[in-house]
Each structure stands twice: as structure tokens, then as C-alpha cells.
Amino acid sequence: MNKTRWGILGTGTIAAKFALGLRAADDAELVAVGSRSRETAEAFAGEHGAARAHATYGELAGDPEVDAIYVATPHVLHRENTLTCIAGGKAVLCEKPFAMNAREGEEMVAAARSVGTFLCEAMWTRFLPATRRVRELLTSGAIGEPRQLDCDFGFRTELDPKGRLFDPALGGGALLDVGIYCVAYARMVFGSAPAQVQSTAHIGETGVDEQSAYLFRYDSGALARMSSATRTETPHRVTISGTEGSIEVPDFWQAKELIVNGERERHPYLGNGYTHEAMAVGEALAAGALECAEVPLEETLEIARTLDELRGQWGLRYPADGAIS
Ligand SMILES: NC(=O)c1ccc[n+]([C@@H]2O[C@H](COP(=O)([O-])OP(=O)(O)OC[C@H]3O[C@@H](n4cnc5c(N)ncnc54)[C@H](OP(=O)(O)O)[C@@H]3O)[C@@H](O)[C@H]2O)c1
Structure with missing residues (x-):
């Protein structure tokens, strides 16, 4: 090999x-x-x-x-x-x-x-066995049509104005650090960009988002409810509610198990998961x-556009965004 x-x-x-x-x-x-x-x-x-x-x-x-x-x-x-x-x-x-x-x-x-x-x-x-299994379950119709996603990713860390999580010059903020996991999960479950995005954020003293919540509506009428934070610990849990069942994913970003229609499934990963x-x-x-099927480049770009839209709603701009024209 x-x-x-x-x-x-x-x-x-x-x-x-x-x-x-x-x-x-x-x-x-x-x-x-x-x-x-x-x-x-x-x-x-x-x-x-x-x-x-x-x-x-x-x-x-x-x-x-x-x-x-x-x-x-x-x-x-x-x-x-x-x-x-x-x-x-x-x-x-x-x-x-x-x-x-x-x-x-x-x-x-x-x-x-x-x-x-x-x-x-x-x-x-995306590459973890548990996440692959979620995709299989969705494709096979194990929970019918997914209608709602709940997903949070918040952790509490001390405020460090010069650290990469808080300094705007280093791209600080919860959305780009951990909220992106929620946005990417929603993209995976619903298979398209949202038709409507609504959100609110708390911008902390360094000028970046310390906590936010966002709600996406899809063309089908399905909804995703998400949140992210760097100053508040939250459960890190995904719940996908479908017309015929549900999938729960504890600690979804590093998932090792799922609860599928009430039954626990274990999906260990190799090494440390990476x-x-x-x-x-x-x-x-x-x-x-030239790209990975699990994370196609067009999807990466679509997720980036959704992140831009969320930040636009909060008036949160980074030096990389350039001057407002
Ligand atoms: N997938 C995940 O689970 C996961 C987890 C954590 C972070 N991340 C992502 O990985 C990236 C790095 O995060 P991290 O937590 O590893 O950061 P980190 O511990 O601060 O390390 C970043 C490294 O980048 C280099 N670097 C270059 N310019 C720098 C600068 N101006 N300030 C600080 N470091 C600089 C440094 O390496 P040298 O000194 O050797 O050049 C530094 O060790 C982020 O984009 C983050 O979103 C992903």
C-alpha cells in the first residue's frame, strides 16, 4: 500500500x-x-x-x-x-x-x-463512523422525512482578548470556531442551503460573538434550531426529528454513539477520531x-455563505472582509 x-x-x-x-x-x-x-x-x-x-x-x-x-x-x-x-x-x-x-x-x-x-x-x-451512520439512516428513511434539527455547540472558556477565540484579528468568535459544526450538520441533514436565516448574537467586549442562536427554514418547511458559544457550556447534542422517528447524537461533534428511535448504537472511532x-x-x-465526497467543496462554500449571512445580521466584520463599500 x-x-x-x-x-x-x-x-x-x-x-x-x-x-x-x-x-x-x-x-x-x-x-x-x-x-x-x-x-x-x-x-x-x-x-x-x-x-x-x-x-x-x-x-x-x-x-x-x-x-x-x-x-x-x-x-x-x-x-x-x-x-x-x-x-x-x-x-x-x-x-x-x-x-x-x-x-x-x-x-x-x-x-x-x-x-x-x-x-x-x-x-x-463528517468522517466519523457515527456521522456516516447518521447519513445512512437518513438515506434509508429510518426516521422518515427529517423535519427538525436541534444542535448546540457551546463551551465556556475564560476571556483572553489576545487569544484566537476572542481577538478579531485572529478571526475570534464562537460562530467560526464551533457554530460552523452546527451549520455544517444542518447542511448534511437537509441537503441544501436554508431558504431563510434568522439569528441573534451577543457580541462581547472584544467585538466578536460570544453567544448566538440561529434558526433556519428550508424550502420543505423543515427547521433547524442552533446555537454556539465560547463563554457558556451547552450540551453539544444533536436531535433530528423526522416524520417517523428520531436520531439523537450525544456530543455530536466527536460522536461515538447514536440513539436511533430509542435504541442506543455504538460507533467507536479509530485512534482519536482525526x-x-x-x-x-x-x-x-x-x-x-480532487475533493472528498464527504465534504464537497461546493458544500464548504455554501456553508461559508451561510456563515457570512449570519455575521451580516450581527454586523460582525473581520479585517479579511475588507472595507464596507
Ligand atoms: N477540528 C477540530 O477539532 C479543531 C479543534 C481545534 C481547532 N481547530 C481549528 O484549527 C485551527 C487552529 O486551532 P488551534 O486550536 O490548534 O490553534 P493554536 O493552538 O493557537 O495553534 C495554531 C498554530 O498556528 C500557528 N500560527 C501561525 N500564526 C499564528 C498566530 N498569529 N497566532 C497563533 N498561532 C499562529 C502556530 O504554529 P507555529 O508557531 O508552529 O507556526 C500555532 O501553534 C483553527 O482554525 C481552529 O478552528 C479545529
Whole structure:
């Protein structure tokens, strides 16, 4: 079996989790890491068993021994880092949110398509066995027609004005950090963009959303009720109510079990769960695909447009959005 030779761009929290996830994937190996400094690159490479440590992201993008790069930097850098990797001819798995706004996302997708390079948003929940099972259940009609989704993703963290969760310059805010999981789940369940979006948000002292709630209506009349927060812990639960039953997904973003029409099902994942997105990329590359069927690029862009619409309703703009014309 040809293993996908991975490089990781950035050495923070999720970069370390992805490195751990790769260890449980038979078809993947971590070969290189890129950081803003040689010291952190070498420390990460030593800890996670990467053969090469690059002192710049550009060097990693140009490493001929790397097939695919996982972009694990703060949101505001996803566009720039992804474009660098595409220019280096690398397949890219870019952390969520794919981009700061739909316009950036469209530019990234266009760049990948222009050179025929693989690109995918690392919406890892989509690749988990439990989430795949939810899709199977919906397709097979196990709960009839889905009519309502309830989904929340809120956690409580201390206010850190310079941290990436609160600093507007780093793309702070709950919607782009965790609300995107809810918006993406709704897209998966209902299979289209919402026809109507209504929402309200509490914008905190650093100028980004600390808590919000949003309601989507679809053409069919189905509804999705969602919320996200960075200063309030919430249950992290999905409930899909259909005409003939329901699916509950405890801890939906890292789901290991479902309750289907009252019956509990267990769906453990490999490694720490991040293994599955890496394996899906490996399979897509082996098949010569330029995107992953689980998270198609058009869907990523559609979700980005919905996030833009929500932020528009709150008047929340980031430097990446540019000046209001
Ligand atoms: N899928 C998931 O479960 C999940 C979970 C958490 C986060 N994420 C996503 O992953 C991305 C990174 O999140 P994280 O929690 O890993 O962040 P983090 O711990 O702050 O790490 C980000 C890394 O990016 C690099 N970086 C480059 N410029 C930076 C800057 N100006 N400030 C801070 N770091 C900078 C740094 O690596 P170097 O110093 O090596 O360059 C840093 O270690 C975010 O977009 C987030 O939404 C996804």
C-alpha cells in the first residue's frame, strides 16, 4: 500500500491531535512539519516522529517528499497557507473554518481547480463512523422525512482578548470556531442551503460573538434550531426529528454513539477520531479525486455563505472582509 506522506503546517493544539490521529491510520505517515520557527518545528517533529522540520511554511509547501499538507493555523491564515501549499503542488486538508468568508473560500477553490490539486475542509465530524451512520439512516428513511434539527455547540472558556477565540484579528468568535459544526450538520441533514436565516448574537467586549442562536427554514418547511458559544457550556447534542422517528447524537461533534428511535448504537472511532479524515483523504488521493465526497467543496462554500449571512445580521466584520463599500 502506498502511504500518503503528510506534512503538518502549524504546531498548535489541533496539529498535535492530527499527528496523533495519523498514527492510527495504516495508509498514512507523518513525514514533515512546518512552523514559523525552527525551534518549534524541531520540537514538534521530535515529539511526533516527523523526519523533517521546516522553519517556514513555504519550505514545507516545497518539500518534494510530502504529498498532502494539513493546514492547522488560526482561521485568518487558512487562505494564505492553503494558497502557498497549492502553489507547491500539494494536496491540502485545511482546518475549519475553511476561510474567513465565502470570497476567500472561492479564491482557494479556484486556485486548487486551476492546477488540478486536491483540496478539502477538515470538518472531521463528517468522517466519523457515527456521522456516516447518521447519513445512512437518513438515506434509508429510518426516521422518515427529517423535519427538525436541534444542535448546540457551546463551551465556556475564560476571556483572553489576545487569544484566537476572542481577538478579531485572529478571526475570534464562537460562530467560526464551533457554530460552523452546527451549520455544517444542518447542511448534511437537509441537503441544501436554508431558504431563510434568522439569528441573534451577543457580541462581547472584544467585538466578536460570544453567544448566538440561529434558526433556519428550508424550502420543505423543515427547521433547524442552533446555537454556539465560547463563554457558556451547552450540551453539544444533536436531535433530528423526522416524520417517523428520531436520531439523537450525544456530543455530536466527536460522536461515538447514536440513539436511533430509542435504541442506543455504538460507533467507536479509530485512534482519536482525526484518523478518519486522514484516511478519507488518502483514499481520495489514491482514486485520483480532487475533493472528498464527504465534504464537497461546493458544500464548504455554501456553508461559508451561510456563515457570512449570519455575521451580516450581527454586523460582525473581520479585517479579511475588507472595507464596507
Ligand atoms: N477540528 C477540530 O477539532 C479543531 C479543534 C481545534 C481547532 N481547530 C481549528 O484549527 C485551527 C487552529 O486551532 P488551534 O486550536 O490548534 O490553534 P493554536 O493552538 O493557537 O495553534 C495554531 C498554530 O498556528 C500557528 N500560527 C501561525 N500564526 C499564528 C498566530 N498569529 N497566532 C497563533 N498561532 C499562529 C502556530 O504554529 P507555529 O508557531 O508552529 O507556526 C500555532 O501553534 C483553527 O482554525 C481552529 O478552528 C479545529
